[in-house]
Amino acid sequence: MYHLQHFLRSVCLTALLIALSACNAESSARITPLPTLPPNLTRTPTLTLPPLSTLAAQLPTLAATATPLENQLPFGGARAMALATDTALQPTPRSPIAFDQFPVAIKFDEFYSGYSIRQGLLLSDKLVSLDGKRVMIEGYMAPPLKPELDYFVLTRIQLSFCPFCSTAADWPDDIALVYMPEASPVQATDRPIRLYGTLEVGMNMDAETGMFSLVRIYAERMEIIN
Amino acid sequence: MRSFGQKVSRAMSLLGVAILIAALVSAALPMQRTFAADALPVLILPVDKAQFLPGARFDFRVEVHAEALPENFKVTVNGEDPSTLFNAQPTTEQWKFGRNETPSTSLIWRGLSAPQPGDYTVEVTAGATVKRVTWTVRQPLPGNAKNVILFIGDGLSVAAVTAARALSRGVREGLSNDKFVFENFEALGLVSTSSVDSIMADSANTASALNTGHIGSVNATGSYSDTSPDTLDDPRVETFAQMIKRTRGMAVGSVTTADLSDATPAAVWAHGRDRRDLNRNTYLTQVLDENIGIDVLMGGGARRFIPKAVEGSRRADERDVFAEYETAGYAVVTTRTEMNAALANNPQKMLGIFHPSDLSVWLDRNVFTDNLGQFTDQPGLVDMTVAALEILKQNPNGFYLQVEAASVDKQMHPFDIERALADLIELERSIAATMDWLRENGKLDETLILVTADHAHGFDVYGTVDTAKFDAGTTDLERREAIRVYNAALYPTYEDKDGDFFPDDWAPSIVFAWGVNNFPDHSEDFRVSRTPRVPxxxxxxxxxxxxxxxxxxxxxxxxxxxxxxxxxxxxxxSGVHTLQDVPVYGTGPGAERLPVSNHQREVFFVMAGAIGLDLTAPDGKVVAATAAPEQQISVAGFSLPAELSGVFFLVVGLALGFAVSRRKVAA
Incomplete structure (x- = not known):
């Protein structure tokens, strides 16, 4: 019974994630790296439309994997994929900020400087300046898909529902995709957590789930805050 | 950890065992094939007792829950083959649904209409099952209204109106100092809100009932819910807006304080079974893709208009919907300032989107402005309603405008009562502004105005709370002693000295003691909350x-x-919707047809009758000569309802008979 339910849930999840990702579903677990994008597609936080739409038009051509029923990548595989592919879309800050020391503490409410009705969220200079730098950030693990994780979604507030698991649930804007080191996956927790790692900013699609993320953290370690 | 290959092989072996078991079980049972003797579940959509206007477009689906149609499968409508009767060919579709992978084989006829009034009995034979449903095509009613305005207070109950009126106008020695403008309307009816699949109601199918005359299932808009996996292919029914657009060329607007793709505003035009995320995005593009022609759209939900790749988007595709609306000729505005500036150019069409999600509520826009964030230039419902009227009035054929005060409901759910009631008062102010505008534009006498709710919440006031005493209490028992009922309640101390129709102080010393009839574990201090509540x-x-x-x-x-x-x-x-009937207040031509008590789908027929809508007539109007015999009879210039005409003739007959017999006696 448990297996059947698990299977049904996985099927639902698969459908959801495929819908979320607009990815070209392929039955195999083949991973194709993102092709190098032409320099005119480099994203900056102050870009005016339509470059983003142009970029958007190109994204579906990037071959993605079908969402697997179970994690088909080895632990750390998603991290390696993301590291390999997300540098192409690095934004540049309007007024770069220099930091005295690393890691720099950054909070979720420092991610965005505002929201433009027509252009969506506007990235803050602090967030963009920290692209590629070591940071410390606190938040909550979004209710995950499985107990042992090599990547998860970090949220500002504790989410009551797993947005992966329900079509009605919405991801909040304040999220970051966290990749744990290959060798040290973590156990799921509902406690607040603190992460140290390297921040990456720029639109990227997760190779495994097809989930779009703007902010990623390649974590070195995670602490549970009591 | 097992490798992927190992997992696959394990899964394959499990599958093999499952197939073996299935084979053994099926060998032991009689053959599960479709025989004429089997009673097969049959679903017929539209459902029994559905009502239509002649010429209204709809899809007709028959589902048989079997792998194939049985040999004796037959569909008739009034004894005829529906393909002949409606002059349309069906499409056969198959799918599986539900946890048990139930098979469904279905025929669907799309875009039908029944031009002749009368009953249509559908009979489906499938195996041993014979299922009948009857639809009624009603006589179109004559009417001279040129415009229809439907105000929906989402979640507005009579109790909410009473409490909001007391807050806004005050009560002194039992009497309200003033009424809400819609309480001076000449007609009032009560309507029930239950759904096809549930006795309870949801904003999607209830707003859809108001806009189509069809009840529908929870979460469904402009369609009857089938069992197919696609939530956008369900059999459709035409909306009032679509009908008046195609036959009368009228202007249509939908204004809301919610995300524009939300259930209530989208019910004006949208078709889909599931009001949730992906369908909501589709509803916004249906306006353009299906050329539905909604002239004014105002509300929130910007994140559903920007392409998926833009941070903050909620779309699942790369469409820049703002740009598409602009290309289609809409003036696109994102702030109150932009809206007012654009109005100066007399745009024919406008898309106003003022917030990433739902618009901020009146209380946050006017009192607790810290909650607005950067969105300090949002229009209120009054601004949006008047702006919409200014655009719609340019169409000489008249207009239909739906205005929704969404956050009565949205704030009732978390028991944020002051936020809910302030938005109800704002709705009343919008109705007052509309009446003024209609008067100034000479349209008051040619406009039907209806004010209703899609469904209610279980809210009511039962006394007052002495807040100082409440706060002095250290235990729940002591705090409860501050709750005063019957004559001890006296009066709350809300005041409106500045005459803006809203209380000057939302946290006076004596406040309402109110309750709701359903709630999760939470705590309640009866006081206005500075930030939106999460109980x-x-x-x-x-x-x-x-x-x-x-x-x-x-x-x-x-x-x-x-x-x-x-x-x-x-x-x-959070709290949920409740069962009680909701009021419909009406004024203007056609309002007299509001039912005393009926299902809310009747509101659609009241709107259609008000403008004399006849979809089968060349100009879409009920022609006077062939007008439906109204339930009235005219004698010597006096109009009498049919029920009274019998009495009238009885009295006349008796009088004549009496006179004749007296003459006979006299003779």
């Missing part, structure tokens, strides 16, 4: 079969409040 917090608990959601009192919400032990399922974190 309960929910958690995922357990894993696998034991996984569930449990909601509990949020310690940060009303920490000084009385603890209320929930009477809802622990998985429900």
């Amino acid at each position: 309960a917090r929910c958690q995922n608990v357990g894993e696998g079969d034991a996984a569930k959601v449990v909601c509990a009192n949020n310690p940060d919400d009303d920490p000084n409040g009385i603890v209320m032990n929930g009477n809802l399922s622990p998985s429900t974190g």
Whole structure:
């Protein structure tokens, strides 16, 4: 019974994630790296439309994997994929900020400087300046898909529902995709957590789930805050 | 950890065992093939007792829950082959649904209409099943209204109106100092709100009932819910807006304080079974893709208009919907300032989107402005309504405008009562502004105005609370002593000295004691909340079969409040809709047809009758000569209802008979 339910849930999840990702579903677990994008597609936080739409038009051509029923990548595989592919879309800050020391503490409410009705969220200079730098950030693990994780979604507030698991649930804007080191996956927790790692900013699609993320953290370690 | 290959081989072996078991079981049972003797489940959509206007477009689906149609399968409508009767060919579709992978084989005829009034009995024979449903095509009613305005207070109940009126106008020695403008209307009816699939109601199918005359299932808009996996292919019914657009060339507007793709505003034009995320995005593009022609669209939900790749987007595709609306000729505005500036150019069409999600409520826009964030230039419902009227009035054929005060409901759910009631008062102000505008534009006498709710919440006032005494209490028992009922309640101390129709101070010393009839575990201090309320917090608990959601009192919400032990399922974190009938207030031509009590789908027929809508006539109007015999009879210039005409003739007959017999006696 448990297996059947698990299977049904996985099927639902698969459908959801495929819908979320607009990815070209392929039955195999083949991973194709993102092709190098032409320099005119480099994203900056102050870009005016339509470059983003142009970029958007190109994204579906990037071959993605079908969402697997179970994690088909080895632990750390998603991290390696993301590291390999997300540098192409690095934004540049309007007024770069220099930091005295690393890691720099950054909070979720420092991610965005505002929201433009027509252009969506506007990235803050602090967030963009920290692209590629070591940071410390606190938040909550979004209710995950499985107990042992090599990547998860970090949220500002504790989410009551797993947005992966329900079509009605919405991801909040304040999220970051966290990749744990290959060798040290973590156990799921509902406690607040603190992460140290390297921040990456720029639109990227997760190779495994097809989930779009703007902010990623390649974590070195995670602490549970009591 | 097992490798992927190992997992596959394990899965294959499990599958093999399953097939073996299935084979053994099926060998032991009689053959599960479709025989004429089998009673097969049959679903017929539209459902029994559905009502239509002649010429209204609809899709007709028959589902047989079997792998194939049985040999004796037959569909008739009034004894005829529907393909002949409606002059349309069906499409055969198959799918599986539900946990048990139930097969469904279906025929669907799309874009039908029944031009002749009368009853249409559908009979489906499938195996041993014979299922009948009867649809009624009603006579179109004559009417001279040129415009229709439908105000929907989402979640507005009579109790909410009473409480909001007391807050806004005050009550002194039993008498309200003033009425709400719609309480001076000449007609009032009560309507029930239940759904096809549930006795309870949801904003999607209830707003759809108002806009189509068809009841529908929870979460469905402009369609009857089938069992197919596609939530956008369900059999459709035409909306009032679509009807008046194609036959009368009228202008149409939908204005809301919610995300524009939300159930109520989208019910004006949208078709889909599931009001949730992906369908909501589709509803916004249906306007353009299906050329539905909604002239004015105003509300929130910007994140559903920007391409998926833009941060903050909620779309699942790369469409820049703002740009598409602009290309289609809409003036696109994103602030109140932009809206007013654009109006100066007399645009024919306008898309106003003023917030990433739902618009901020009146109380946050006017009192607790810290909650607005950067969105300090949002229009209110009054601004949007008048702006919409200014655009719609340019169409010489008249207009239909639906205006929704969405946050009465949205704030009732978390018991944020002051925010809900302030938005109800704002709705009343919008109706007052509309009446003024119609008067100034000479349109008051040619416009039907209806004010109703899609469904209610279980809210009512039962006394007052002495807040000083409440705060002095250290236990719940002591705090409860501050709650005063019957004659001890006296009067609350809300005041409106500045004459803006809203209380000057939302936290006076004596406030309403109010309750709702359903709630999760939460605490309540009866006081206005500076930030929007979150009465309960929910958690995922357990894993696998034991996984569930449990909601509990949020310690940060009303920490000084009385603890209320929930009477809802622990998985429900806020209040839910309730069953009570809701009011429909009406004024203008056609309002006299409001029912005393009926299902809310009747509101659609009242709107259609007000403008004399006849979809089968060349100009879409009921022609006077062939007008439906109204339930009235005219004698010597006096109009009498049919029920009274019998009495009239009886009296006349008796009088004549009496006179004749007297003459005979006299002779």
